[in-house]
Every structure is written in C-alpha cells, then in structure tokens.
Amino acid sequence: MILAKKSRLSRLLRDILLVNFLPLVLIFAALLYLDQYQQGLLAAEVSALREQARIYAGAIAETAVQNNNGQQTLSPDLAQPLLYSLTEPTPNAQALIYGPDGELIANSRVHPGAGGAIVTEPLAAPPPPGLFSRVISFIYDHLSGSVTGSGDESGMVGSSAGKNPNTLGWQPDARTVLQMTDTGGSGSAQETPPFVRRDQQGVLLVTVAEPIQHGQQTVGTVLLTREASEVDAAVLAVRISILILFALALALTVIVSFYLSRTIASPISRLAAAAERMREGRAGAQTLPKPITTRNDEIGTLARTLEGTSQALWSRMDAIEKFAADVAHEIKNPLSSIRSAVETLARVEDPARASRLLAIVTQDVGRLDRLITDISDSSRLDSELSRSRYEIVDMARMLATLAEIHDATRKEGFPFMEVDAPAAGLLVRGSETRLVQVLRNLIGNAISFSPENGKIFLRGRETGGLIELAVEDEGPGIPDGKLDSIFDRFYSERPESEQFGSHSGLGLSISRQIVEAHHGRISAENRRDDTGHVIGARFVIRLPKAGG
Template sequence: MRLGLRLFLGFFLIVGLAAFFVMRVFVNEVKPGVRQAMESTLVDAANVLAVMATEDMKAGRIASGKFVRDLEVARQRDLRATIWQFPKRHVDYRITVTDEKGIVVYDSEGRDLGRDNSRWNDVYRTLHGQYGARSSPLVPGDRENTVMHVAAPLRDGNRIIGVLTLSQPNASIDPFITASQRSIMRQGAWLIGLSALIGLLMTWWLMRGINRLNRYAQAVSAGERVPPLPSRRDEIGDLGRAVETMRRKLEGKAYVEQYVQSLTHEMKSPLAAIRGAAELLQESLPEEDRKRFAHNIQTQEQRLTETIDKLLALAEVEQHGWLQKLEPVNVASLLTESGEDVSAKLAASGLVLSVDVHDQQATIQGDPYLLRQAVSNLLDNAIAFSPAGGTISLSSSTVDRYIEIRVADEGPGVPDYARDRVFERFYSLARPSTGLRSSGLGLPFVREVARLHGGEAELTSLEGGGALATLRLPKV
C-alpha cells in the first residue's frame, strides 16, 4: 500500500471514528436532555397553576370554580402554533388535583375522580413536603408510550391542603427529539466529508514533498548531478538538507580519506617496530636480546590486532543511525556482567573492583551487547591507568531523567591538554605502567554507543587524583 494512501486512510479513520462517536454521544444525549428541559418547564407551570387553584381549593369549589372554568377555556383554544416545522393546535397538559389525603377531586379529563393517588410518587412526596414527580406508562404495560407527571403543593399558610399534578405525554416531544437527532447526523456527515477533503489535501501536500525528496535521493544514488531541493521550513526540508549534506560528504570523500590517513599513521609505528626487531633477529644475538625483540614483535602485533578489532567495532557502530536492537536492560545486571568481563584483567593487575548500584530495579532501553561493551571499555581504560593495588569504583545512580553509570580510578587523571581530545579517534595517552599507548578507539566507541541511546559520555579528573568516566543514558 502506498504511503499516501496509508496517510489518508489513517487520518480519515481517526477523524471519522472520532466524529462518529461524538455524534453518537450527542444523539444519545438528545432524548434525556429534551425530557429534562420539559420536566423543568412542567415544574414551573405546575407551581403557577397550584397558586391559581389554591383559593378554589380552600373554598371547596375546586371542581366548579373559576380555576376549572379558565382551564376549560384554555383547552378549547386553537393554538395555531408551528414549532420547528411541527404544528401545535391544542394544549397537551392534563391536570389532576388531589386533596390532603391524596384523593382525586378534579381531573381535567374526568377519568380518575375519587381515586386514591396517595401512593403515587408525585402525590406522596409532595404531601410530605418534597419534590414529587414520576414517569409512568400511558397504558399499563406499555413502556414505549409514557407520561411525565410533576406535582406542586396547594398551601393554606404552611399547611398542605392538596396537590396539583401536571402531566404531559412524552410522545408530544418525540418529533422534536427525532428532528434534532437527524440534524446532528446530517451535520456530522458534512463534518466527516469535510474532514476527508482536508485529509486528502494534507496527504497530497505531504506526498508532494516526499515524492520530490525520493526522486532527488534516487538521482543522487545513481550518480546524477541534480540541483538541491527547494527550501522548505519543515521536517521534509530538514531531511532534504541532510541528504544534500550527505551528498557533499560522499562526493568529497573527506570522511574516508581522514579515516584511511589516521589508520595509516597509527599502523606505521608498530609496523616499523616489528620490521626493526625482525631485522635484528636475523643476526646472532644474545639470548636475552633475542627474547626482548621477540616480545617486542608480539607486543606490536597485539597492538595492531587490537586497533583493527576496535576499528571494525567502531565503524559498525558509527554506520548505524539508530539502534538495531531495543530491549529493557537492567542496570544492576549490566554492571555485574561488565565487571565479570574484566575480572581476569583486574586480577592480573592486582586491582579491586567496587560495584555500587543505587537502584536495583533501574532499567534502560537499548542494545544490551553494545551497552556491555561500552561499560567494559570504560573499565579497560580505568585498569590501564590505575596503580597496582588500587581500587576501581563502578556505580550507577538516577539523575533527573537519566541513569548515570560512573567508572572512577585512582590513576593520574586527565591532563588539561588532553581533556578536549580524549574522545577523538586514535587519540591516546601513554599508560603509566608501560609508557605505551592504546589504539585510541575505546572512548570513541563509548561515545557512539551513548549517542545511539540518546545519551552522552564524558571523562573528567577527580579532585585528589584519578579520573571519572560517566556514561549518561535515558531511563525507561
């Protein structure tokens, strides 16, 4: 599936689902919202009518007084109203009045006169000084057609002398609910259609830049000379500039030349020493001198092998723009395993390794092999510069959003002139015990591993002597 189609479908799916669920919520909330509004209106009307009916109730003429006559006139009126395209011709209210015992003394429809309504929720709660309301079927057993009843008290001073119940069928507002739901669905369909159009335009705009960048990269890889991409102030523009920079570096071959020159320079000294020792060994020499020159050849051979091995490892790390393997790595286990890797070197040098893990559960996300190699390189560096019988400290702690792995030794520390160069490729300081230099690739390897994990590495001197190497990595 093409990237543009994936982007469009993903955008449309997200917006479409969001709009669909929002519409469903609105549609589902319309009915209870309208009924709540109707109940609020019924409460107002019931209390106004209760005040108007109180005088007739106190006088004992509720069934034939002025209140009832006015209601009959209102019920006979032709309203001739049009509400949201729906005609309304007559009053839908039904009014029931009960006495202080809950017995119906007036029913606007004349059906329930004399019935005991004292157990109905609207009458019962109102007679006890509370808000009374209920919703019940228009016909017993019919749950589809219901009627809302709202009651208000008739008072003689502080005494409740009766209850006026105002009723309205819920079916009278169903057309408005249906119309609202249809309007929401119709406008929602327009919203989804407009979102699809916007998604199509955005996908076209993004894919236009990506396709242009793709054609440019293919032309560069084919060796064609093409002009740089037009400037853009977004991530695609940044990527285009990065490709252009890479193109210039590849064409100039500056990186390769520097690499080869540095390697050639580093190999000259051990090769010259091997050649000189080999020439001397061809002559008759005392046994002690012969052993010394043979040992020199072996030492230089080990130096060359170490340089080549570490150079290959560094080149492999440098060519990765991102980590190839990601998994949770427990810091405590990482430090323990790294210490075991150099245990033989520690014993041979008469050194003691002290391991201190601040948080046994601390975890980082990364490549366990590369992290273990990086910590082992820091330990190798500390072993090379530590005096016999000394102690090397390996510890970890949490600082803000990072896990800091520290390796401290009791050696001479880092000279000021070398502080800014220790992470350069092939740069190395002479070992205090032998005066020899290493390949100068261990610390650059550590720096590259830190970069791949989104962290950093540094090497500083400690007060009172010794060096402190810090590998700072983001914690999970």
C-alpha cells in the first residue's frame, strides 16, 4: 500500500511538472528563433560594410586608374598606398583589390615601411571570449541547432574552407567573385551576396565585394572584410538574458510544482488512503487530520465530506448491528413461548388446559407475524424512499380525509376526532402513501391511550417555511424521561387494558424514519393545563413546505 501511495504521488507530481513545463518549453522554443535578431544585426553590418566598400571602390577608380595602351587598368603603385590610407582608421578591417583577371593588386595590410621596406601588418588579435561566454554560446548554438535543424549563423553564411594566416580568416575565391560581379555586357555590375563565416578562433567575419568601375568599364574588384564582434556581443547579451530568464522560470516552475504537489497531490493521496482503509473495513469512522479538514478549498470540502460519509456509514452499520440484535431478541421471546407451549402440550391431557396452550401458541404466532411484517417494512423503508418519486401532497386534505374515515368507522366508546387546519394549502413534497402511514401510526397510538369517548385533535398550520402537523390526545401522557426513547425500535409502553403483543414497538420508529427521509422532524411532548398537570400527549411533525 505504501508503494502504491508513493506511486500515485509520483504520478501526480510528474503530471504537475509536465503541465507546468509545457508552456515553458514552448516559450523557450519560440525564443530560440532569436536568429532573426542576429540576422537583422548582420544585415545592418553588411549594409554599412558594403557602403564603405563602395566608397573605397569610388576613390580607387578616381585615383589609381591609368591608361595603358588604350586600356584602363589599375596601378598597383597608386592603389596600394591609397588602400592602406583608406583602411587605416579601421584596424579590424582588411581590404583586397583584384584585377579583372583575378590577380591580387593591393592588400591593405601591406605597406611601405621605413627605408622603403615592405611591411605586412598583422591584425590585432581580438581578446579571446571568456569561459562563460563560450559555454553560453555552445549551449545556445547546440539547442538552436537541435530545434531549428541548423547551427549556421544565418542564411548568408559561406564556405569556410581554405584558411590564410596572412588575412582575416578565409576570403572568397577571387575568380568566383569576379564571375558574380561580371556585367555580362550590360554595363552595370551585379551586387554580390555577402560572405559571413567564423575563423579558427571563432571570430565572426563579414566580407563584401564591390566592383571598381571607371566610366563604363570594370577595372577591378574590392573585397572588404571586417570583424563583426559587436554582433556577437549584442547576441550574447540577449542570449544571457534569455537563459537567465529561463533558469528563473525553470526554478519557479519546479518550486510551484512541488508546492502544488504538497498542497494538492499529498492531501489527495491521504484521502485516497483513508478511503481505501474504509473500503477494506480495517478502521472505524475515519477522522482525517485537521490541516486537511480545516482547509477552505475544494480539498477541504472533499475531506470533510469523506469524513462525514465515513461517520454516517459506520453509524448506519452500528444501527444495523443493533437492529439485528434487537430483532433476534424480539423474535426469540415468542419462539421460546411457542416452544414451551408445544412441549407442554404434548404432556397435557386436560382439554381445557390444552386449549389455553393452543391459544397462547396462536397469540405468539400472530405476534411473530406482526413483528416480521413491521421488521420487513422498516428494513426496506430507506431504499424504497430513495427510489420513490416525490409529488406535491396537500396535508390539510389528508387530515380531513383521515378524520372522515375515523368518524365513518368509529366504534362505540372510541374517541372523537376534531380537525383544526385550513381546508387546503398545507403543501409538502413527498410520498403520499408513507405520510399517510405516519399519521395513521400516530392516530392509532392516540386511540390506544385515549379515554372512553375522549377527543383526538388533528392540527395543521404553516410556520416559517414549514408545515407543522400535530396529533393530540387526552390520555395519560408520556413519562418525561421517555419523550425521545419512545421512537427507539421495539420500545413499547402500552396501556394495561391492551392485549400483550398486539403491537411490535416499531410504529413510532418507522414514523421517524419516514419523516426524516422527507427532511423533516418528529417530536413528542406532553399537553399540560394551566396548573401544569398532564392532560394528554402531543406528537408534532415539521416538514419543509413545497417550493420553499
């Protein structure tokens, strides 16, 4: 059972975590598409770099072009220092100039030094990224590649083969660029796509190519390459913010999930364990811990309902056990009397005595018959009432009808009956047959205790949303200590003049069952005069008014 309880708890916790994680995963998956942000930064970088390359191409076209036998060509001696001067303010950039045939004409990193020596100036190495930055980039790139199916920086990424240590990483093939910038005789060069990639140290590089045109002739091509570390820094800052936010959301989700598990899953598991113990009958009425039953939510309501159900069930079981014991006791008495009479009858030769014994047997058999009939009626009463279809019943007319029947069948010396109730309007919802049975039981009880030619009063009125009915007699009343006990099963306190065994002692008990099944109450009290003397008994029934 403990393992089953833990299993239920773990399943609930798993479901809670899954429900809480699902929106988080969807949000995180959507945030992985920050590549669009990076694309925008790269597009801005490419646009600025292309504009710079056009400026370089225009300046070189105006300054470094010479006429060589009628052909417009670039002069390396003029292009090299000019290109160096143009790129000197940008230390993280490199420019290359190629001729129409793909020959390298000028390199911005190569310039004359002191004494006329040629100096190749290396680029300043960027500071290596920190461990934290590398971890964040690796995690993000890995997750991004898993979700989007690609780990490229953007759709503009070119090939990264063929590194050259004298340049900023890989440069696109000159002949390929020339073919892409070829005018094809149209007189206007086509704009080549940018080349975006990373070098061996992971530095992001962007290269653009622009044709150098003099007049209507393309005399060369400028390849301008620049580090895009600002893009990496901006993207890294956003990635760190996203991952920190995701980590906080993840921690909050786990905390909320465990909180819900403790406040929902754990109490439900305890309620399930209590219900299982109740089902197996290994405990009496279940008393749940106060922290659960005192909660002001649905779980607290469920716990209180379960506890009330358990108590009601065990009260019903105790009542059934008591009822079975009482039935056995009540049936045992007449059976013992019958057995004794039959055993004695076998030895008696006197016909008069034998006749008296047979009369005793007959009387006890009749008593058994009444007991069994009333016991059967009482045992099936609850289930019958639960299946009955209630209807609107006018209790005023019922009182008048019962009084008419009594007057029509009244025997000499029996009490008279008076009705004090309106002609109609005392409406209740219930089973008419069972409500008639209650009033008949009370009237029969009143007749038994009424003096000769006495009076029985049937009263009815509406009070405070209830229909109140009363049956009063002029008998000796009820002992003050027995006003509630008379409704117990098999309780019998009959007049001395009444034949023994003529009542089973279940009439008032059945009446209370019927009234309570109609959500009403029945009580007994004594009628007293002005001096306080008992002048009779009064039974009062209170039922909810129909529609109230």
